[in-house]
Amino acid sequence: MPKITVPLGPQHPALKEPGSFMLSLEGEEIKDAVLRLGYNHRGVEKAAEARNYVQNIYLLERVCGICSHAHATAYVHNVEEIAQLEVPQRAKAIRMIVGELERLHSHLLWLGVAGHEIGFDTLFMYSWRDRELVLDALEEISGNRVHYSMNSIGGVRRDMSNEQIKKVLGILKTLEKRIKYYITVGTEESTILARTQGVGVLPKDEALKRCATGPQGRASGVDRDVRRDNPYLLYDKVDFKVITQDSCDVFGRLVVRALEMVESCKILKQVLENMPSGDIAVKAPIKIGPGEAVNRYEAPRGEDIHYLKANGTDVPARVKVRAPTLANFESVAYMLEGDTLADAPLIIAAIDPCFSCTDRMSLVQTGTGKSGIMSFKELRAYSIEEYKKKGIDFSKL
Amino acid sequence: MARPLRAWRELVKNLFRKHVTGQYPHTKPVIDKNYRAKILFDANKCIGCNICVRNCPADAIKIIQVNQDEKPTEVDGKTIPAKRKFKCVIDLAKCVYCGQCTDGCPVKALSSSQDFELAHFNREALIDEMKHPYETESKKK
Numbered sequence: 001m002p003k004i005t006v007p008l009g010p011q012h013p014a015l016k017e018p019g020s021f022m023l024s025l026e027g028e029e030i031k032d033a034v035l036r037l038g039y040n041h042r043g044v045e046k047a048a049e050a051r052n053y054v055q056n057i058y059l060l061e062r063v064c065g066i067c068s069h070a071h072a073t074a075y076v077h078n079v080e081e082i083a084q085l086e087v088p089q090r091a092k093a094i095r096m097i098v099g100e101l102e103r104l105h106s107h108l109l110w111l112g113v114a115g116h117e118i119g120f121d122t123l124f125m126y127s128w129r130d131r132e133l134v135l136d137a138l139e140e141i142s143g144n145r146v147h148y149s150m151n152s153i154g155g156v157r158r159d160m161s162n163e164q165i166k167k168v169l170g171i172l173k174t175l176e177k178r179i180k181y182y183i184t185v186g187t188e189e190s191t192i193l194a195r196t197q198g199v200g201v202l203p204k205d206e207a208l209k210r211c212a213t214g215p216q217g218r219a220s221g222v223d224r225d226v227r228r229d230n231p232y233l234l235y236d237k238v239d240f241k242v243i244t245q246d247s248c249d250v251f252g253r254l255v256v257r258a259l260e261m262v263e264s265c266k267i268l269k270q271v272l273e274n275m276p277s278g279d280i281a282v283k284a285p286i287k288i289g290p291g292e293a294v295n296r297y298e299a300p301r302g303e304d305i306h307y308l309k310a311n312g313t314d315v316p317a318r319v320k321v322r323a324p325t326l327a328n329f330e331s332v333a334y335m336l337e338g339d340t341l342a343d344a345p346l347i348i349a350a351i352d353p354c355f356s357c358t359d360r361m362s363l364v365q366t367g368t369g370k371s372g373i374m375s376f377k378e379l380r381a382y383s384i385e386e387y388k389k390k391g392i393d394f395s396k397l
Numbered sequence: 398m399a400r401p402l403r404a405w406r407e408l409v410k411n412l413f414r415k416h417v418t419g420q421y422p423h424t425k426p427v428i429d430k431n432y433r434a435k436i437l438f439d440a441n442k443c444i445g446c447n448i449c450v451r452n453c454p455a456d457a458i459k460i461i462q463v464n465q466d467e468k469p470t471e472v473d474g475k476t477i478p479a480k481r482k483f484k485c486v487i488d489l490a491k492c493v494y495c496g497q498c499t500d501g502c503p504v505k506a507l508s509s510s511q512d513f514e515l516a517h518f519n520r521e522a523l524i525d526e527m528k529h530p531y532e533t534e535s536k537k538k
Contacts, residue, residue, distance in 0.1 A: 051454065052451070052452070054452045054454075054497065054501075055452060055453070055454040055497075056454075057454075058454035058455075058493060058495045058497065059454055062493075129417050132417070139429050139431070139432060140429050140431060141431075142431075143429075143431045143432050143433040143496065143509070144432070144433055144494070147493070147495070149433075149495045149496065149497075152500070157496075157500055158431070
């Protein structure tokens with residue numbers, strides 16, 4: 001049988017963001033997959049070097065629309081570590097509440113997208129309806145539905161009133177019922193089982209070899225969670241379980257995410273019922289450092305790593321972001337091999353990809369054996385030259 | 398037999414449920430009073446410290462002095478320079494509505510409103526110029 005190469009992306013109705021998947025097919029079966037990123041590069045890390053520490057909170061929050069609090073908190077942790085600021089307990093609790101609500105929102109959104117990819121659009125409608133409840137809670141606490149902007153250097157920007165706490169607890173009660181319903185639907189509904197069981201298999205040893213993190217790794221039996229293994233905020237004071245599954249397929253990822261929502265509700269209840277009192281922020285200096293810091297944060301999609309180098313001025317010397325999708329992306333090629341073309345969108349969606357978070361620039365010049373750092377001017381001249389070869393002139397921009 | 402029955406039960410329940418989605422332009426959504434939308438400016442309070450300009454992540458806000466030509470007054474033989482007066486110009490197309498300017502303002506001259514319907518066909522209409530009363534008064538003169 002002749003091999004056919006089918007390009008899935010960079011622009012494709014099955015993908016929510018641009019990423020390229022070149023699939024070599026033999027009949028319906030995928031024999032080989034070549035993945036390519038880089039269609040959504042925004043230069044966030046470089047832009048961060050031109051802004052002060054306060055401006056950078058909002059810039060790094062926009063690395064991702066869904067894990068916005070995760071990126072902002074990881075960055076703020078770094079700044080606080082270098083400046084040696086003691087964050088008040090109440091601020092930590094509020095950060096945790098927003099973080100866990102964000103996880104609920106992200107997992108409900110993923111459940112909807114997975115339902116849509118499976119062809120079960122009722123599940124998509126139901127779970128996005130309930131996601132609206134979480135977004136309402138976030139709007140009430142922070143003042144926005146998606147970019148919460150709760151962090152400031154040294155604490156949080158807004159306090160939570162008793163009425164807000166009561167309202168969020170009420171929303172959680174409704175959500176718990178709904179999540180239970182989704183768990184029954186997800187584990188009993190024959191259409192879901194038929195589309196997810198045995199699809200996109202990633203064994204534990206492969207998951208470890210390819211550095212899978214978050215729900216993707218936990219569904220392959222990798223028992224890792226930053227919240228438990230390297231606790232930040234108040235995670236060492238709350239009781240929760242790290243959910244793992246051994247089925248290693250898309251079904252396992254669905255179950256892990258559904259059960260993680262139950263755990264998130266449990267964490268939220270514990271924090272909301274025992275809110276520490278006191279200040280919500282300490283005063284932060286304008287100039288930070290010099291110093292370096294690395295911090296990890298368990299974002300809804302997996303482990304998020306931030307690095308910060310400060311040089312004593314009001315702007316950072318270097319910011320580095322390792323978004324969780326970059327870690328999970330490596331395993332997609334393995335999962336696609338051996339599955340059918342019809343399952344490809346679902347397998348890609350199962351890692352909960354966010355390509356624009358992941359896109360980073362690295363320059364590799366093959367053959368010359370040279371390595372070095374390019375300045376912005378050199379990089380610009382190089383890119384103009386490259387595009388001229390393709391017939392596009394950017395020199396006037 | 399159990400599955401079709403369950404589906405029917407869900408269907409009948411949904412017949413009597415209220416709509417979750419709102420009919421947006423006809424019925425306005427309920428916006429929380431904490432919501433951060435269009436920024437309002439109180440010209441009489443502004444002292445021109447420029448903290449908002451320095452910390453704006455989108456470079457959207459400008460504070461401009463409007464009374465450079467105002468002459469100093471003389472009281473008991475002493476010349477007292479005129480109090481500096483400022484207007485605020487916000488580019489609503491650039492603004493990300495984070496509300497950092499309202500948080501950082503030491504005299505609370507800036508505040509967030511709940512006005513979220515800001516879309517416009519014309520880019521220039523998005524430049525929101527909040528004048529100081531002095532400007533309009535001096536023009537009348």
